[in-house]
Amino acid sequence: MSDSTPQPAQDGRPKYRRELANFVAATKDLGERHTVWTSRPYYLEYSTNSACNLRCIMCSQVENPPVYSTPLAQQGPLLEELFRNTTLWTPSATSEPLLNNFDRLWPLIQKHNVQLDIITNAMLLTPAVLEKLLPQLHRITLSVDSHQKAVLEKLRAPAVFETVIEHARHATRRCREVGVPVIYHMVLAYDVLDGLEDYVDFIAELGGTRITVLELLPNTPHFDELDPFRRVGEAKIAERLEAMRRRAEERGMGLFLEVHAPLGGEYDYGSPNTRVQSGTVLEMMHSELAEAHAGFCPMVTGYLKVEPDGTTFPCCRAPRELVLGNVLKDGVEAVWNGAPMQRLRERMFAGDYPEPCKGCVVLEAPRWRAESRARQNPG
Ligand SMILES: C[S@@+](CC[C@H](N)C(=O)[O-])C[C@H]1O[C@@H](n2cnc3c(N)ncnc32)[C@H](O)[C@@H]1O
Numbered sequence: 001m002s003d004s005t006p007q008p009a010q011d012g013r014p015k016y017r018r019e020l021a022n023f024v025a026a027t028k029d030l031g032e033r034h035t036v037w038t039s040r041p042y043y044l045e046y047s048t049n050s051a052c053n054l055r056c057i058m059c060s061q062v063e064n065p066p067v068y069s070t071p072l073a074q075q076g077p078l079l080e081e082l083f084r085n086t087t088l089w090t091p092s093a094t095s096e097p098l099l100n101n102f103d104r105l106w107p108l109i110q111k112h113n114v115q116l117d118i119i120t121n122a123m124l125l126t127p128a129v130l131e132k133l134l135p136q137l138h139r140i141t142l143s144v145d146s147h148q149k150a151v152l153e154k155l156r157a158p159a160v161f162e163t164v165i166e167h168a169r170h171a172t173r174r175c176r177e178v179g180v181p182v183i184y185h186m187v188l189a190y191d192v193l194d195g196l197e198d199y200v201d202f203i204a205e206l207g208g209t210r211i212t213v214l215e216l217l218p219n220t221p222h223f224d225e226l227d228p229f230r231r232v233g234e235a236k237i238a239e240r241l242e243a244m245r246r247r248a249e250e251r252g253m254g255l256f257l258e259v260h261a262p263l264g265g266e267y268d269y270g271s272p273n274t275r276v277q278s279g280t281v282l283e284m285m286h287s288e289l290a291e292a293h294a295g296f297c298p299m300v301t302g303y304l305k306v307e308p309d310g311t312t313f314p315c316c317r318a319p320r321e322l323v324l325g326n327v328l329k330d331g332v333e334a335v336w337n338g339a340p341m342q343r344l345r346e347r348m349f350a351g352d353y354p355e356p357c358k359g360c361v362v363l364e365a366p367r368w369r370a371e372s373r374a375r376q377n378p379g
């Protein structure tokens with residue numbers, strides 16, 4: 001893998017600009033109820049092969065299905081096309097993602113600045129492999145079904161408990177250092193029921209902060225023997241999951257029970273350890289929205305200026321003609337959707353601008369940007 005910085009994609013705009021434009025296009029496709037969409041999918045699940053290094057008894061891989069791969073000559077062209085709009089890539093096909101050849105794929109991943117969403121059994125997740133993936137790693141999910149060696153090795157043969165845990169511990173610490181979220185996955189099999197509280201403690205001691213419990217799907221010939229609902233019934237499982245929830249609450253761990261109603265639930269006891277700078281993301285979305293709706297002042301879209309006495313304006317220039325009301329006297333909601341604001345929105349949509357808005361650079365700038373983009377990318 002090379003460590004050069006991501007290249008801009010072919011149409012001249014950096015990837016984040018195209019992602020934002022695609023997002024704005026998706027809001028339009030949805031909002032206008034289109035059946036043919038101009039937006040494109042931004043999550044991709046695809047693996048170059050269907051191989052796995054394990055034969056977990058709850059997984060279809062236990063039946064040794066034939067391994068198939070996309071022919072090498074077709075992988076590049078396919079990914080060139082798919083990656084253009086892909087933001088998040090889950091490189092798996094009921095398979096082990098770390099069996100993709102990331103060294104070979106890395107130039108494409110970097111060129112399109114694709115972020116990896118990896119769900120792994122952790123056997124191949126050495127510190128060196130993790131280090132290579134980190135620059136493009138969005139999130140990592142570690143499938144560790146049990147804190148007990150015998151149970152884990154029974155469910156996830158031929159995994160080696162010590163190797164899985166060593167890799168998981170290191171990955172959890174390293175990802176926390178750099179702000180990449182880590183999720184622990186456990187499949188709710190009969191064998192794990194007794195130790196659910198201890199499992200929470202164990203993951204907390206590994207440094208984990210989030211656990212997802214997956215309902216066992218009937219993907220395996222061992223389903224009947226593993227299915228806890230068949231073995232002990234719903235009431236007992238509800239009791240066990242409630243004990244797990246209580247322990248997660250005590251330990252300050254996030255817990256997502258991806259189990260059928262009424263047992264399912266999301267419990268946000270942990271603080272997510274993700275470095276999301278929403279201010280940056282918001283500014284980018286704001287300017288993309290402004291360009292997509294050039295002619296409607298971007299400040300009127302999402303900006304509010306409130307003076308100490310409560311007088312409120314739709315923009316930083318605060319012309320007296322555009323006073324919206326007084327939030328101290330009337331309340332925020334009454335001002336944001338009051339008669340002056342409704343009238344201003346109508347005029348913005350109609351291009352019938354109030355005097356202070358005529359020629360205002362804030363109103364004009366998105367148009368200039370849209371025109372400049374059209375000149376750079378005709379058609
Ligand atoms: C199919 S695996 C592929 C990724 C990788 N090989 C792994 O095990 O993490 C994706 C997730 O599905 C879970 N899984 C496997 N068999 C399952 C089943 N029968 N029902 C629900 N989840 C299952 C795994 O534990 C894993 O977290």
Ligand code: SF4
Nearest residue numbers: 052056059061095121
């Ligand atoms: S659950 Fe994952 S690791 Fe286990 S056999 Fe299936 S694909 Fe492989």
